[in-house]
Amino acid sequence: MGTIGDLGEFALIGRLTRRLPQGPAVRLGPGDDAAVVAAPDGRVVATTDLLVEGRHFRRDWSGPYDIGRKAAAQNLADVVAMGARPTALLVGFAAPPGTGVEWAERLYDGLADECRVAGASVAGGDVVGAPEVALAVTALGDLGGAAPLTRSGGRPGDVVAVRGRLGFASAGLALLAAGRDGPAELIAAHRRPEPPYTAGDEARAHGATALLDVSDGLVQDLGHIAEAGGVRIEVDSAAVPVPEILGPDGLRHALTGGEDHGFAATFPESAALPPSWRTIGRVVEGTGVRVDGRDPPAGAWDHFPV
Structure with missing residues (x-):
């Protein structure tokens, strides 16, 4: 089929948008000056993220389909972390x-x-030419009439629980960096979070007081809940x-590894959590995050390390 340069901008847009089925929340999809997305709640949850080749993914490690799945997942997870249901993505594609x-x-198949x-x-x-591949993704969501679940609601006496995988993507990245090809489950977790x-x-159904997406490492992200609520998490x-x-190195990966896009939340101590949620600590008076009463291990993600 040749290259996108051979095809040209508008022919490329046509080919890509034909691969994008529209759900009921999208009242007007690709093809006009802007999309129209239903917002029955009267409020829109919105988040945006950037993925840059060589920084967030490598094309020799991940195929286009997996890159698309990952780009969508990390933004959709942020909407869910607000207690909202995702409705739509807007994707800027540079290549x-x-x-x-x-x-x-295949990238757009993964997104869809x-x-x-x-x-x-x-x-x-949007689609633009660039020296390297980059994706700018904006996700929208609907709260369905409920209050957003923010990071600031944790209070002393709450329990801290997690949902989803921890450390799998980090362990997979370490394997790829070491030139290894297995365990396949870990490498797949790095390429395509779930x-x-x-x-x-x-x-929300179990009374969560705070909720966030674990994207940059469990202890670092729990630190956001601690700071926002003025509490300590043990x-x-x-x-x-x-x-x-x-x-x-499993515990280190679980505590500091990001990009699995599981969730961490605080709940009242009386909450009867389902088995899919694992209680891992408590909210107490104080500041910061402690692991077994000590400072947590270093190593969480930072785009601008000192």
């Missing part, structure tokens, strides 16, 4: 003119399929799920 048309189509899992759609976006999109509804490392597949 060198020599990028294959088939590569671009991840949206389908979460109940959303790709409603529009957020449990029901977590927002579950958290983590019991023995309660953190560390499957054998994570290897000898």
Whole structure:
């Protein structure tokens, strides 16, 4: 099929948008100056993220379909972390003119399929030429009349619980960096996260006081809940799920590894949580995050390290 440069901007847009089925929340999809997305709640949850080649993904490690799934997942998870249901994505796609048309189509297949899992759609976006591949993704969501679940609601006496995988993507990245090809489950987790999109509804149903997406490492992200609520979070490392597949550095991966896009929440102590949520600590008076009464290990993600 040649390259996107051979095809040209508008022919490329036509090919890509034909691969994007529209869900019921999208009243007017790609093809006009802007999309129209229903907002029955009267409020819109909105979040945006950037993925840059060489920083967030490598094309020699991940295929276009997985890159698309990952780009969608990390934004859809942020909507869920507000206690909302995802409705739509807007995607800005930058790529060198020599990028294959088939590569671009598979990227958009990944975006569309991840949206389908979460109940959303790709409603529009933009395509531009650039020296490297980059994706700018904006996700929209609907609260359904409920209050947002923010980071600031945790109070002393609450329990801290997690939902979804921890450390799998981090362990997979370490394997790829070491030139290894297995365990395949860990490498797949780095290439394509699997957020449990029901977590927002579950958290709300069980009285969650705070909720966030674990994207930059568990202890670092719990620090956001601690700071926003003016509290301390005490983590019991023995309660953190560390499957054998994570290897000898499993606890470090689970505590500091990001990009699995599981969820962490605080709940009243009386909450009867389902088995899919694992209690790993408590909220107490104080500041910061402690693991087994000590400072947590370093190593969480930072785009601008000192």
